[in-house]
Structures are given as C-alpha cells and as structure tokens.
Amino acid sequence: MGRVYMGYFLRRVWSFAMLRFAVIAGALTGILSFVSIRQVFINMPNPTDINASYSFISVAVKNTEIYVQLSLLAILMVGIFTVVQILKSRNVQRSTFA
Secondary structure (H helix, E strand, O other): OHHHHHHHHHHHHOOHHHHHHHHHHHHHHHHHHHOOHHHHHHHOOOOOOHHHHHHHHHHHHHOOOHHHHHHHHHHHHHHHHHHHHHHHHHHHHHHHHO
16 A cells, blocks of 8 residues: 555655756746856846847856856756747637637
C-alpha cells in the first residue's frame, strides 16, 4: 500500500507544472547569485529607445558567465514549452466543443 501512496504522491508533486516551477526557480536562483539586478537597472538605457535596449541586452547576455546564459536559456525554453502547451490545449478544447 505504501507504493500506491508513494506513486500517487510523486505523480501529484512532480507533475509537469511542478517541474517547470522547479526549473524556473533554480535558474532564477542561479541568476540572482551571479547578477546584481540593481546594477542592471542602473546601467540600462531608456526603455523607449528600442535599439539601445536591444544592444544593451544582447551585450549583457553575451558577456555574462556561462551559468547565467544557460539559466536564461532554460527559462526561455520552459516559457516556450508552456506557451506551446497552452496553445495545444486551447486548440483541443475548441475542436472538442465545436
């Protein structure tokens, strides 16, 4: 009976949503340990200047440590995966009820 409870617990706790949350939380923890967010906002150009903001972000990402780059990539991949899953679920719901 213990196996049944353990399986139920693991299925509920380690669902895809929890896995996404764990990846994002771990990546953000890593980023916050290497990057001073206050300094980033101090050095950031005016957000209305798109070209300057793009160049600032691209140079900042290129010149940061590899762990921060991999963390940003992980957050981006989880975000894209989440959007794709949402769009797929909406498409399934529309075709089911249409």
